[in-house]
Amino acid sequence: xxxxxxxxxxxxxxxxxxxxxxxxxxxxxxxxxxxxxxxxxxxxxxxxxxxxxxxxxxxxxxxxxxxxxxxxxxxxxxxxxxxxxxxxxxxxxxxxxxxxxxxxxxxxxxxxxxxxxxxxxxxxxxxxxxxxxxxxxxxxxxxxxxxxxxxxxxxxxxxxxxxxxxxxxxxxxxxxxxxxxxxxxxxxxxxxxxxxxxxxxxxxxxxxxxxxxxxxxxxxxxxxxxxxxxxxxxxxxxxxxxxxxxxxxxxxxxxxxxxxxxxxxxxxxxxxxxxxxxxx
Amino acid sequence: xxxxxxxxxxxxxxxxxxxxxxxxxxxxxxxxxxxxxxxxxxxxxxxxxxxxxxxxxxxxxxxxxxxxxxxxxxxxxxxxxxxxxxxxxxxxxxxxxxxxxxxxxxxxxxxxxxxxxxxxxxxxxxxxxxxxxxxxxxxxxxxxxxxxxxxxxxxxxxxxxxxxxxxxxxxxxxxxxxxxxxxxxxxxxxxxxxxxxxxxxxxxxxxxxxxxxxxxxxxxxxxxxxxxxxxxxxxxxxxxxxxxxxxxxxxxxxxxxxxxxxxxxxxxxxxxxxxxxxxxxxxxxxxxxxxxxxxxxxxxxxxxxxxxxxxxxxxxxxxxxxxxxxxxxxxxxxxxxxxxxxxxx
Numbered sequence: 295x296x297x298x299x300x301x302x303x304x305x306x307x308x309x310x311x312x313x314x315x316x317x318x319x320x321x322x323x324x325x326x327x328x329x330x331x332x333x334x335x336x337x338x339x340x341x342x343x344x345x346x347x348x349x350x351x352x353x354x355x356x357x358x359x360x361x362x363x364x365x366x367x368x369x370x371x372x373x374x375x376x377x378x379x380x381x382x383x384x385x386x387x388x389x390x391x392x393x394x395x396x397x398x399x400x401x402x403x404x405x406x407x408x409x410x411x412x413x414x415x416x417x418x419x420x421x422x423x424x425x426x427x428x429x430x431x432x433x434x435x436x437x438x439x440x441x442x443x444x445x446x447x448x449x450x451x452x453x454x455x456x457x458x459x460x461x462x463x464x465x466x467x468x469x470x471x472x473x474x475x476x477x478x479x480x481x482x483x484x485x486x487x488x489x490x491x492x493x494x495x496x497x498x499x500x501x502x503x504x505x506x507x508x509x510x511x512x513x514x515x516x517x518x519x520x521x522x523x524x525x526x527x528x529x530x531x532x533x534x535x536x537x538x539x540x541x542x543x544x545x546x547x548x549x550x551x552x553x554x555x556x557x558x559x560x561x562x563x564x565x566x567x568x569x570x571x572x573x574x
Numbered sequence: 575x576x577x578x579x580x581x582x583x584x585x586x587x588x589x590x591x592x593x594x595x596x597x598x599x600x601x602x603x604x605x606x607x608x609x610x611x612x613x614x615x616x617x618x619x620x621x622x623x624x625x626x627x628x629x630x631x632x633x634x635x636x637x638x639x640x641x642x643x644x645x646x647x648x649x650x651x652x653x654x655x656x657x658x659x660x661x662x663x664x665x666x667x668x669x670x671x672x673x674x675x676x677x678x679x680x681x682x683x684x685x686x687x688x689x690x691x692x693x694x695x696x697x698x699x700x701x702x703x704x705x706x707x708x709x710x711x712x713x714x715x716x717x718x719x720x721x722x723x724x725x726x727x728x729x730x731x732x733x734x735x736x737x738x739x740x741x742x743x744x745x746x747x748x749x750x751x752x753x754x755x756x757x758x759x760x761x762x763x764x765x766x767x768x769x770x771x772x773x774x775x776x777x778x779x780x781x782x783x784x785x786x787x788x789x790x791x792x793x794x795x796x797x798x799x800x801x802x803x804x805x806x807x808x809x810x811x812x813x814x815x816x817x818x819x820x821x822x823x824x825x826x827x828x829x830x831x832x833x834x835x836x837x838x839x840x841x842x843x844x845x846x847x848x849x850x851x852x853x854x855x856x857x858x859x860x861x862x863x864x865x866x867x868x869x870x871x872x873x874x875x876x877x878x879x880x881x882x883x884x885x886x887x888x889x890x891x892x893x894x895x896x897x898x899x900x901x902x903x904x905x906x907x908x909x910x911x912x913x914x915x916x917x918x919x
Contacts, residue, residue, distance in 0.1 A: 305714075305715030305734075305764060306715075306764065306767065307713075307714070307715070307764060307767040307768045307771055308713070308771075309767075309770070309771040309774055311712070311713040312713050312714075312741075312768065312771035312772060312775070313771065313774065313775045314709070314713065315706075315709050315710050315713045315741065316741055316744055316772065316775045316777065317744070317775065321668070321696070321697070321743065321744065322696060322697035322698050322699075322702070323697050324668075324697055325694070325695065325696075325697040329694075330695055333691065333694040333695055336691070336694075337680070337683070337691055340682075340683055340687055340691075341680075341682050341683070344682045344683065344723060345682055408676070408681070409674045409675075409676040409678035409679075410678050410679060410680045410681075412639075412642075412644055412672065412674050412678050413672070413674075413678040413679070413692070413739065414695070415643075415644055416642050416643060416644060416667055416670070416671070416672050417667060417692070417695050417696060417743075418664040418667040418668045419695055423695075573646070
């Protein structure tokens with residue numbers, strides 16, 4: 295604090311230098327949508343660089359989840375933790391990444407409540423760029439979360455039949471779907487007043503979405519009415535698709551289902567997000 | 575506006591003289607049941623500094639946010655350089671910049687990163703954005719602070735970075751929303767010097783403030799707003815001659831002499847004298863032009879002395895916002911009422 299004042303004790307604005315920066319030739323042409331979005335993605339990276347603690351949620355949380363569920367349910371459900379891990383790992387990867395996606399909403403909410411978004415909104419550019427940039431930064435976090443789980447899984451004995459290509463394809467599908475789902479959180483981030491409210495509502499959506507699925511157990515053992523929900527839950531289809539890719543049994547139907555669900559999520563919640571963003 | 579269609583596009587100078595920087599007509603914004611802005615008409619000629627003076631919650635920030643395309647008006651129209659702020663928002667955005675009341679820079683990033691980020695968003699290529707950031711940081715005395723995170727800046731340094739960020743796009747119109755609120759006197763003077771330099775370059779400035787002194791020093795014209803309405807408009811001189819050039823504040827040694835002091839002051843200054851809550855204090859407004867205020871004040875002091883009134887403290891100051899409001903509206907400036915609401919938006 296004091297350092298700031300000490301830096302330039304004798305600063306007195308010189309009209310000539312200020313006039314010089316005010317008359318810097320022609321204004322550059324308006325940047326493209328892609329360029330603006332990438333610039334915001336760069337901003338997200340800078341924020342990770344300056345506040346690396348924010349990666350805690352994509353490292354510690356997934357490790358905890360994987361260890362907990364593997365050893366808690368492994369023996370009971372599949373005979374041994376190692377066997378259960380072959381079934382669980384793709385699912386737990388989906389669960390962790392999808393759960394960390396909700397931080398998008400809370401951090402957006404905090405950002406908007408500060409003044410810096412006013413500046414962004416008063417720049418003539420492709421309007422969704424700040425949001426897309428946000429989500430691009432988050433895709434990096436999702437990839438990290440997925441990578442952490444993969445490494446841990448390999449250490450614990452996860453042996454995917456699909457090989458590196460299958461595993462990478464599964465992770466890419468997961469990250470793409472999380473990008474689509476995040477539009478729901480950006481909507482809540484702009485709609486609700488406080489970051490705590492955003493967190494609360496996101497939990498309310500995420501818990502049923504992740505637990506009432508095929509992540510932890512085979513839905514065959516569930517009551518019929520619950521199976522109905524599990525069947526329409528997009529997370530179920532995502533998990534099935536990721537499992538298939540990682541195991542080397544590509545299930546085209548599930549992949550198409552997942553991509554379609556992602557498209558619908560982006561169209562609906564992306565539109566609602568932009569409507570809220572423009573109206574503020 | 576009427577006959578200038580063929581001139582408008584001709585030259586920048588022609589455009590400047592023809593189209594006002596800002597023109598609003600019955601501008602309205604409602605939050606819940608409150609009319610935060612209640613039919614504001616403003617005309618700001620290009621190349622001038624326009625001061626909007628009012629207490630917290632008067633509607634200053636809301637007005638500025640509508641003009642900067644950040645809020646949609648609920649009624650009336652607003653044009654910036656002839657462009658409608660709603661229908662031609664991008665055309666407005668390309669020519670204006672806003673330094674908000676709450677720092678509109680990213681606290682997690684460094685000064686350089688903030689400016690490079692904005693430069694990139696405005697379309698500068700990487701090298702050009704870096705170069706532009708460096709020259710702005712230098713012009714604003716921020717070179718040494720450039721690589722530190724903004725959250726570690728002092729208030730004055732942060733405000734300078736904020737203004738530097740606002741002129742990165744070389745705006746034709748700069749909005750400064752309470753640029754010196756909360757700053758120490760030295761930082762305040764620096765901001766004033768910056769504003770003068772920006773205006774000298776030809777940029778139009780609209781500045782909101784709670785301080786008559788600030789508006790008086792910087793603005794060519796001033797609008798006083800209260801409860802969402804313009805209650806007075808004119809040059810600082812006109813405004814002061816309607817509310818008084820200054821105020822004389824007197825503190826007596828003996829409260830029993832206050833009635834006598836009131837009569838002496840009323841006669842000497844030919845004005846009404848107010849008795850303050852403090853039983854030894856009086857305040858009188860001086861109504862004539864400010865050139866004579868000191869002459870009148872010293873005569874009043876001499877007469878108090880001649881009448882045998884013992885004066886402990888005697889001061890002459892510019893009217894405060896409260897006194898301006900009392901003179902214009904008959905009620906003191908009430909603050910805080912809508913402040914929270916404006917902040918929340």
